[in-house]
Amino acid sequence: MSIYDYEATLENGETYSLKKYENHPLVIVNTATKCGLAPQFKELEKIYQEYHKKGLIVLGFPSNQFHQEVSDSKEAAQSCRTTYGVSFPMHQIHDVNGEKALPLFKYLTSQKPGKFTNAIKWNFTKFLVDEKGQVVERFAPTTVPQKMIPKIEKLLEKQQS
Template sequence: MSIYNYQVTLENGETYSLEKYKGHPLLIVNTATKCGFAPQFKQLEELYEDYQDQGLVVLGFPSNQFHQEVDDDAQAAATCRMTYGVSFPMHTIQNVNGEDALPLFKYLTDETQGVLGSSIKWNFTKFLVNRDGQVVKRYAPKTNPLKMKPEIEKLVK
């Protein structure tokens, strides 16, 4: 089992398989535009710009599970792009915990059980995935994305 077994939906409604990113290291983040950690969008974009030529893809998954996101997929993505300059793919607003959680996030949390607890505690929990679709590390919401550079550099080599 890997992340390639999952389908996700972009903010424009286009559904695709994560197999599209086979061979690429991924940084998957649950986001919220009204969260106190929202300035991390700038660091996430910086990582995307710095490493996309080496294959890194950052994927943003908005969630209103913590009541810090707008109610509209397109508006959430537009806020990310206009306020923070985000150019990486943004997806539809989904739950990241519980029975209604996006299956991808059930997989990510199952793969990292015991690391920061099993459920996602807050927005901007970050998951680093290797080129083979395996989760290699989970980062806390408060972790500055730029502190992830050493691990990202190992994956893009």
């Protein structure tokens, strides 16, 4: 089993298989535009711009489970673009915990549980996935995206060798 067994829906309603990103390392992050951690969008975009040409994909998944997101997926994506310059793919708003959680997030959290629980504790929990679709690292919401760079570079080096 890997993330390639799951589907995702972009903010425009287009559903696709994550198999589309096979052979690419990924950063998958649950987001919220009204969260105090929202400035991480700029940092994630900077990483995306720097490493996208080498194969890295960043995927944003808005969630309102922590009551810090607008109610419309297109509006959330537009806010990310205009406020933070986000160009990486943004998806429809989904739950990331509980019975109604997006199956992808159930899988991610089962593969890399948090320190005390599998559940996503807050917005901007970040998952690093290798080119084979395996979850290799989970980063806490307060971990700044730049701290992921050594692990990202290691994955990209491995992929190119």
